Amino acid sequence: ILHLARGDSVAAQQSIQGDVSLVAEELIAAVESGDEDAIRKLATHGDVVYLDTEIARIARFLTQDGAENVPASNPAPKKTPASTAVTNSSMFKNSASKNSGSLHSER
Numbered sequence: 001i002l003h004l005a006r007g008d009s010v011a012a013q014q015s016i017q018g019d020v021s022l023v024a025e026e027l028i029a030a031v032e033s034g035d036e037d038a039i040r041k042l043a044t045h046g047d048v049v050y051l052d053t054e055i056a057r058i059a060r061f062l063t064q065d066g067a068e069n070v071p072a073s074n075p076a077p078k079k080t081p082a083s084t085a086v087t088n089s090s091m092f093k094n095s096a097s098k099n100s101g102s103l104h105s106e107r
Helices: 009-015 022-033 036-043 053-059 082-106
Strands: none
Touching: 009 022, 022 036
């Protein structure tokens, strides 16, 4: 799929040796012939859909000329639980008041 995305069906064909899914051969043939309907159908085939998520996503954008207009993958933003921030700030307030109390008592 990555070779097809780069527009290199020869490298794609060379990379499938031995026991390989018939879907790969059909996908290469569809790309070489420019059969957009077959490309779309094969890109949603179970053998393709269950590949690595990014590879399967690229397959959905294959055309005769390679993969076009593939959107960039956006990783999910990291979330900081609000309760953790409150707990941490409360912890610092509590320790500050304890320390200030102990400082006053030592004088």
